[in-house]
Amino acid sequence: MTRRLDRTQALLAGALAVLGVMTVYSAHADWNRQILWVLLGAAAYVAATVYDYRRLSSIAPTLYGAMLLMLVAVHLAGHSALGARRWLSVAGFPLEPSEISKLILVLVLAAYLARHEQISWRVFGGGLALLVPPAYLVLAQPDLGTTMVIAAVTLGMLYLGGARPAQLLAVVAACAVALPLLPRLLHGYQRRRLEIFLDPNQDPLGAGYNLLQARIAVGSGGMFGRGWLQGLQGQLGFVPERATDFVFATFAEEFGLLGSLVLLTAFGVLLIRVLRAASVAPDRFGELLAGGAFVMVFVQVIQNVGMNIGLMPIAGIPLPLISYGGSATITTLAALGLVQSVVVRRRPVVHPESERRGLGTISRRAQA
Amino acid sequence: MGLLAVKLAQLQVADGSRLAALAESNTVHRVILEADRGIIYDRHGVPLVENSPVWTVVIVPAGLPSDAAARAQELVTVSRLAGVAEPKLADALFTADPYSSVDVATGLTQAQELAINERLPELVGVSLVQHAVRTYREPLVFGHVLGYVGPIDTADAKRLRDAGYQPDEMIGKVGVEAGLETLLRGRDGWQDVQVDARGKVIRVLASQEPVPGDAVYLTVDASLQRATASSLAAGLARDGKTAGASVVVDPRTGEVLAMVSLPAYDTNLFTHGISRAAYDSLLHDPDRPLLNRAIAGQYAPGSTFKMVTATAGLQEGKITPQTLLNCPPYINLGGWIYHNWASYSLGRMNVATALATSCDTFFYQVAAMVGDVTLAKYARAYGFGQAKEIEMPGVMAGLVPDRIWKQIQCGVPDLNSDACRWSEGDTITFGIGQSYLLTTPLNQAMYAAALANGGRVLRPTLVHEARDATGRTVLAQKTEVTSTVPASAGTIQAVREGMREEINPPYHMNYWFRASGVPADGGGKTGTAQWGGSGLDLPTHAWFIFFAPYAQPEIALSVFVERGELSEVEAAPIGVDIMKFYRGNIGAIRSGAP
Numbered sequence: 001m002t003r004r005l006d007r008t009q010a011l012l013a014g015a016l017a018v019l020g021v022m023t024v025y026s027a028h029a030d031w032n033r034q035i036l037w038v039l040l041g042a043a044a045y046v047a048a049t050v051y052d053y054r055r056l057s058s059i060a061p062t063l064y065g066a067m068l069l070m071l072v073a074v075h076l077a078g079h080s081a082l083g084a085r086r087w088l089s090v091a092g093f094p095l096e097p098s099e100i101s102k103l104i105l106v107l108v109l110a111a112y113l114a115r116h117e118q119i120s121w122r123v124f125g126g127g128l129a130l131l132v133p134p135a136y137l138v139l140a141q142p143d144l145g146t147t148m149v150i151a152a153v154t155l156g157m158l159y160l161g162g163a164r165p166a167q168l169l170a171v172v173a174a175c176a177v178a179l180p181l182l183p184r185l186l187h188g189y190q191r192r193r194l195e196i197f198l199d200p201n202q203d204p205l206g207a208g209y210n211l212l213q214a215r216i217a218v219g220s221g222g223m224f225g226r227g228w229l230q231g232l233q234g235q236l237g238f239v240p241e242r243a244t245d246f247v248f249a250t251f252a253e254e255f256g257l258l259g260s261l262v263l264l265t266a267f268g269v270l271l272i273r274v275l276r277a278a279s280v281a282p283d284r285f286g287e288l289l290a291g292g293a294f295v296m297v298f299v300q301v302i303q304n305v306g307m308n309i310g311l312m313p314i315a316g317i318p319l320p321l322i323s324y325g326g327s328a329t330i331t332t333l334a335a336l337g338l339v340q341s342v343v344v345r346r347r348p349v350v351h352p353e354s355e356r357r358g359l360g361t362i363s364r365r366a367q368a
Numbered sequence: 369m370g371l372l373a374v375k376l377a378q379l380q381v382a383d384g385s386r387l388a389a390l391a392e393s394n395t396v397h398r399v400i401l402e403a404d405r406g407i408i409y410d411r412h413g414v415p416l417v418e419n420s421p422v423w424t425v426v427i428v429p430a431g432l433p434s435d436a437a438a439r440a441q442e443l444v445t446v447s448r449l450a451g452v453a454e455p456k457l458a459d460a461l462f463t464a465d466p467y468s469s470v471d472v473a474t475g476l477t478q479a480q481e482l483a484i485n486e487r488l489p490e491l492v493g494v495s496l497v498q499h500a501v502r503t504y505r506e507p508l509v510f511g512h513v514l515g516y517v518g519p520i521d522t523a524d525a526k527r528l529r530d531a532g533y534q535p536d537e538m539i540g541k542v543g544v545e546a547g548l549e550t551l552l553r554g555r556d557g558w559q560d561v562q563v564d565a566r567g568k569v570i571r572v573l574a575s576q577e578p579v580p581g582d583a584v585y586l587t588v589d590a591s592l593q594r595a596t597a598s599s600l601a602a603g604l605a606r607d608g609k610t611a612g613a614s615v616v617v618d619p620r621t622g623e624v625l626a627m628v629s630l631p632a633y634d635t636n637l638f639t640h641g642i643s644r645a646a647y648d649s650l651l652h653d654p655d656r657p658l659l660n661r662a663i664a665g666q667y668a669p670g671s672t673f674k675m676v677t678a679t680a681g682l683q684e685g686k687i688t689p690q691t692l693l694n695c696p697p698y699i700n701l702g703g704w705i706y707h708n709w710a711s712y713s714l715g716r717m718n719v720a721t722a723l724a725t726s727c728d729t730f731f732y733q734v735a736a737m738v739g740d741v742t743l744a745k746y747a748r749a750y751g752f753g754q755a756k757e758i759e760m761p762g763v764m765a766g767l768v769p770d771r772i773w774k775q776i777q778c779g780v781p782d783l784n785s786d787a788c789r790w791s792e793g794d795t796i797t798f799g800i801g802q803s804y805l806l807t808t809p810l811n812q813a814m815y816a817a818a819l820a821n822g823g824r825v826l827r828p829t830l831v832h833e834a835r836d837a838t839g840r841t842v843l844a845q846k847t848e849v850t851s852t853v854p855a856s857a858g859t860i861q862a863v864r865e866g867m868r869e870e871i872n873p874p875y876h877m878n879y880w881f882r883a884s885g886v887p888a889d890g891g892g893k894t895g896t897a898q899w900g901g902s903g904l905d906l907p908t909h910a911w912f913i914f915f916a917p918y919a920q921p922e923i924a925l926s927v928f929v930e931r932g933e934l935s936e937v938e939a940a941p942i943g944v945d946i947m948k949f950y951r952g953n954i955g956a957i958r959s960g961a962p
Contacts, residue, residue, distance in 0.1 A: 216394065219379045219387025232395045236564040253391075257380040261373060268369055302372065309375050 005049070006343045009273040012266055013321065013336050017041070017329070019251075019263065020322040026229050027250045029243030029324040037326040041333030048337025049344060056338075057285050060111035064130070067104040070097035071137035078141075086141050098138045098146040099318075099327035103335050105134060105150050106157065106292030113161040114285035124167045127158050144186070145315030149299050156295030160278075161288055210240045214249035214308050218260075225256030243324035245316050248308040263322075267301050274336070277343045286342040293335040396573060397563050400534060403554030404500060406581030408514060408544065410590035411625075411832045412959065416510050419500035423481040425450045425473040429461045431493025442491055449484045450476060475501075475641065502538065502545075507635040509597045512660040513588060513627050513830065515543015515760065516635040532556060541638070542660070544586070544830055547760035551834050551843065554581035582834040582842055587623035589957045592616060595949035596626040603942035604630060604929065611930035613661035613809040615828075616946060619817035619915055619924040621847045622826030624758070625957070626946075627810070629661040661928065663756075663763045666806040670897025670935070671726045672911045673747070673801025675819055675863045678719050680746040681734040682862055683855040689862040692716040693734075695727040701792055706732055709896075723866025723893065724875055728800050735799020740790060743798055744770050749853045751814050751825040752807055757850075759830045766811055769794070769804035801895060812913050812926035819867065819891065820915030820924045823853035823860045867891025868918055877936055880944040886951060890916025892943070894935035907931060912939035916947060922958075923950060 017038045025031040056063075070088065074097055078085040087094040108130060116123040131154040139147040159168060217233035226232065233239045234250035242250045252260045271294055278290035297320050304319040306312030318328040379387065408417045425446065433439045443461075447454040450473035457472055464470045476484070484496060502517050504510065517538040520528070525535050532555070533539065539553075540546035557578030562570045600614050616626040633650055650658055659665060681687045695714035698707045708714075708729040722730035735743060747753065753768030767773075771790040778788035797803040807815075810828060818825045827848040834843035853860070871877050871892045881888040895911035910932020915924040925943055932938040950957065 213394075215379065216387045216390045218376070219383045220391035221380050222384040222388060223381055232391045232562075236395050236562070236570065238391075238394050238564075252376070252380065257376055260376050260380070264369060264373060264376075302369070305372050305376075309372070309379055311372065311375050 004344045004346070006273055006277065006340060009270060009277070009336065009340065009343070010045075012270040012273070013045070013333065014042075016263075016266055016270070016321040017333070019266075020247075020324075020329070022228065023247055023251045023254075023322055024243050024324045026231065026254060027234055027239075027243035027247060027324070028237075033326070034324050034329070037329040038333075040326070041330040044330055044334040045337035045340070048334050049340040051338075051341060052345065053286060053289060053338050053341040054283065054345075056107055056289075057111045057114065060108045063104050064108045067097070067101050067108075068133055068137070070095075071101060071134060073097070074141065075137070086143060093326060096325070096327035098141065098143055099325070099331050101134050101138065102146070102150055102153060102296050103293075103331045103338075105131070106153060106289065106296055106335065107338075109154060109157045109161075110285055110288035110292055113157065113288050114283070117284075119158065119161055119163045119167065121167065124158060124163055127154060127161075128171070130154070143316065145303070145317040148315060149296070149303070149317060152299040153292060153295050156299070157288060157292045160291040160295070210246065211307075211310060211314060213238045213240060214246045215310050217246075217249040217253040218309055221253040221256040221260070223257050225252070225254050225259050228254050230254060241316075244318055245304070245314075245323070246308055247323045248305050248319050251322065252308070264301075264305070267297075267320075270336075271298055271301075274339050277339045277346075280346040281342045282345055282347050286345070290339045290342050293339050296335060297332065395562050395564075396560055399559045399561055401557035401559060401575075401578045402500065403556050403578035404580040405502065405517070405538075405554060406548075406552040406834075407583050408548075408552070409583065409585045410588050410593070411585060411623075412589070412956075413585065414590045416505050416514060416586070416590070418503050418505065420503045422474065422499050422501045423476040423484075424471050424497045424499060425452075425476065425484060426469045426495050426497050427461060427472050428469055428493050428495075429464060432461075433492050442494070445487065446472070446484075446491065446494060449487065450480060469495075471497075502639040504635045504639075506594070508632040509594050509628075510588075510590075511543075511632045511635040512629040512662065513543055513586070513593070513760075514635065515545040515547075516541055516638040517545050518638050538639070542762065543635075543760050544584070547758070548584055548831065548834075551584060552581040554837075555579040580837045582836050584831060585833045585835075586830050587618075587625065587832045587845060588627065588830065589625050591953060592946075592950060592957055593626040593628065595953075596946050597628045597630070597632075599942050599945035599949070600628050600630055600927070603927075603938065603945065606941075607929070607932070607938045609929050609931060609938070610655045611661065612932075612942075613665060613928045614925065614942065614946065615662050615809050615813035616923065616925040616950075617813045617817050617826075617828060619820035619826070619921045621845065622814070622817070622828050623832065623845060624813075624828050624830050625923070627662045627830070629659070629665070629809075631655050631657040633657040660760075660762065661930070662809045663758065663760065664808065665928070665930075666764050666766050666808055667909045667911075667928065667930075668805055668897035668899055669752075669801040669807045669812065670895030670909070670911055671728075671801055672812065672815075672893050672895035672913050673752075673805060673807075674723055674726065674731050674799075675815075675867070675893065676746050676750055676752070676801075677731045677734050677738070677743065677799040678723060678863045678866065679750075679853065679855050679859055680738045680743055682719065682859040683746075684738055684742060686737040687719060687734060689720065689858075689865075690718055692718055693722070693730050695722065695725070695730050697729070699729050699732055699796075701732075701736075701796065704793055706793070706796060719862060720866040720869050723863070724869035726870075726894070731799045732796040735796045736792065738799075740770065740795040740798055743795070744768050746853070746855075747805070749825070749851055750818055751811055751851065752805070754811075754850075756810055756814060756828050758810065758828045763810070764808055766807040767804060769798070774804070802898060809926045809928045812911065812928070813924060816913040816915050816926055817921075817924040818853060819860070819864060819913075820921035822857060823855055824849045825851045825853070864891050864918070867893050867915075870894075871914075877940055880941045884941075884944050884948045886944055886948050890914060890918050890921065892940065894940055896932070896935040908933055910935035910939040912943045914943045914947070923947075 021031055021034050024034045074085055074088055079087040086096055135147050135150055217239045231253035234242050234253050239246050239249045274290055274294040278287045281287035281290055300317050300320050303312050303317050307314050318325050320332040404419055407415055409415050443457055447457050452473045460470055460472055518541045520533055520537050520539040540549040557576045559575040560573040562573055564570055596614050596616055600612050604612050611630060613629045617624050694716055697711050697713055698705050714725055714727055747768045753766055755763045755765040774790050775783045775788045780787050794803050814828055827850050829845055832845045833841055836842050868891045871888045878888055892914040896908045898906040898908050900907050910929040912927040912935055915921045927939045927943045929938045
């Protein structure tokens with residue numbers, strides 16, 4: 001079995017987790033805990049690799065129910081910080097169900113779409129319907145960022161699962177219609193963040209502060225960076241949420257453009273390995289599972305790095321494997337473990353007849 | 369991914385150096401280290417002012433605990449310890465820039481400072497900052513000399529920015545605090561410190577120590593200043609007067625030994641924070657306590673001016689010391705009657721006796737002989753009409769009138785009308801120190817000094833010495849003659865003779881000397897000057913000028929009593945009282961420098 005492992009993927013995941021611990025240490029967060037999260041995540045990774053992912057298909061409804069239960073529990077018994085209720089306390093450790101819900105939704109959608117070779121309007125609607133309850137509960141925490149991630153995961157999986165352009169266009173059209181309503185749906189601080197994203201200088205010491213300080217930190221890294229533990233903005237606390245949402249700014253200041261490109265390349269290669277896993281999956285469930293994991297990590301990397309450098313509006317999303325946080329780290333590693341589980345159980349030889357409708361779609365579309 | 373890389377390259381390479389500089393300026397702050405203002409001492413080294421430490425509570429709003437409950441708890445603690453109402457505290461903090469330092473409580477008591485200092489480690493985002501506040505030791509005695517410091521106003525702040533003045537700096541406003549600002553101020557130092565986002569200092573990168581201001585030793589003798597103030601206050605109280613001034617100088621050097629203006633006011637009010645009401649009451653007090661009459665009060669000199677007329681008459685050859693003139697009760701000038709103070713004739717007399725008896729009609733005649741132009745020349749030579757250059761702002765010149773001045777200021781469209789033309793009456797009243805003549809107590813003291821030293825008009829000075837922080841002398845008193853009276857030694861001697869007669873038997877003034885046990889060895893002259901228009905029964909001011917000893921004068925003084933009615937009774941005893949103290953303490957006053 002070990003010979004069938006995707007060693008590159010495992011190596012990259014490990015390397016990113018180590019970089020993450022280093023950056024978290026530099027950002028003065030509780031790095032001992034982060035090591036613990038990485039170790040727990042590694043255990044989850046190994047367990048997921050060994051575990052036959054195909055058995056998850058049947059328990060998907062149960063997982064979905066458990067996820068909704070956790071999300072409701074957050075509203076009833078959650079801890080709040082910075083104006084949002086996101087955490088449950090489990091055996092003294094903070095648990096962030098919205099993070100876990102990303103992976104569970106990938107599993108549930110994979111199981112659901114795997115049962116339907118053709119994505120009819122009914123199936124497409126069903127996929128969207130699966131998104132609505134968790135999306136509503138997460139948005140109400142409020143956590144716009146994670147809501148956007150799980151929405152993107154859903155759409156991405158529908159696309160990879162073979163949804164027709166008309167169907168996706170319909171969603172885009174619906175969003176376009178809903179857009180004018182957006183300011184009314186958003187919380188005050190969320191609306192403010194959008195405005196600030198459009199013009200960070202309008203309030204440099206208020207709401208625009210985070211964005212501006214992050215941008216200064218990234219820029220001050222220059223080509224080669226100020227060196228590990230040498231960042232001014234990150235070390236001295238000018239970068240807000242320097243170990244979580246803005247961890248990339250902390251990283252970029254200390255490791256420069258070179259380090260940032262290495263980090264992005266590492267993510268790029270990792271994501272390609274995950275896509276490859278989708279293309280070699282023995283079944284549609286595995287293919288969709290790996291595809292979902294790809295979308296999940298991809299969206300978070302793009303959004304987090306994009307927001308750190310001012311390309312995306314601010315939304316509280318961790319940088320997978322780098323940001324401080326137990327739920328996110330363990331969830332990401334477990335997801336990569338499941339992808340590994342798919343790789344390990346791949347078909348020995350790629351037969352021409354496997355290029356049926358459905359299978360192979362993902363690799364074709366991902367290359368597009 | 370490609371887009372991210374492009375944007376990253378743009379930020380980190382294209383904008384890299386600019387953003388790196390921003391990061392530096394974010395984290396490196398320049399802290400100004402206030403220089404201690406120089407201490408002002410009397411001529412023997414008695415400190416007249418101190419820099420007392422005052423503590424201020426400073427809060428950086430962004431540095432407060434982020435947890436709402438902890439923050440509220442902390443504000444309650446600060447509010448209680450610093451004695452600031454909590455709503456006021458919250459208001460100050462949440463309207464301010466969150467990354468700025470907000471002064472939430474100034475002027476803490478020692479107990480408050482200790483209590484807060486003790487709790488400081490747990491009060492996140494709170495710090496104590498020490499400032500030095502100027503405290504004057506005896507503001508009611510030295511106030512008009514020292515003046516006070518106050519917050520720099522916007523005009524000065526703009527003008528002095530290049531000199532390194534901070535927008536909230538204290539600057540000398542009046543008195544020697546203002547006149548010696550450049551010596552006293554010192555040079556602020558600075559520290560470039562690296563701070564974290566909460567404003568906490570991480571380390572000091574570079575620093576420049578502040579250079580304290582120079583120590584200034586005044587020429588004033590503290591004990592003589594106190595004695596002058598109490599003599600003047602007692603004299604004013606005795607006659608129901610409320611305002612006056614006195615200046616005591618050394619006629620050999622021009623050093624001011626004492627300078628008093630009453631009423632005085634508490635200058636500490638200005639440095640420790642004055643209420644609107646207290647300031648208004650000072651401003652609108654009819655006795656004008658904020659006016660330093662010694663340098664800025666301008667009054668007619670009255671009969672004290674007669675030595676100028678005598679000098680002019682003698683030097684211009686119109687009279688000799690032996691010339692006898694009548695002293696009638698009045699003279700008739702083209703139908704206008706000009707009275708003497710006495711309603712009977714005092715007989716024929718020489719110039720010395722005319723001075724001793726202060727015969728007005730004698731000097732009307734001399735003034736008419738000399739003429740107004742020559743009289744003005746001698747007045748200016750004695751220093752009248754010139755603002756003395758002394759180490760404080762606001763010195764007034766007084767006024768020596770002449771024909772052109774009268775025409776310009778008469779306020780009638782036709783400058784050749786009678787109202788604007790100089791009349792013979794103007795000339796003869798000029799001769800007894802009336803007409804339009806004005807002078808100040810400081811000018812009068814320097815005038816007395818010139819009469820004492822044989823006709824040299826000296827620049828008055830308040831600074832004996834200034835030393836920098838290393839003890840090096842940066843400024844030392846030196847005697848400067850600003851003008852010399854164009855008169856022979858014999859002329860001055862004849863004038864001085866009159867001043868000596870006035871304080872000796874058979875004249876009444878001698879009584880004060882006998883009563884006080886002060887030898888009448890010197891020269892004096894009283895003056896009761898009318899003011900507020902022309903005519904009879906006008907209100908008057910009382911003057912007395914004096915020097916001693918007669919042969920080798922070492923002290924000269926002027927005494928001014930606002931609304932004084934009889935100078936011989938109201939002003940002269942004050943001068944004699946000051947002389948009594950001087951003679952009794954001459955050893956201490958004249959002992960060596962610090």
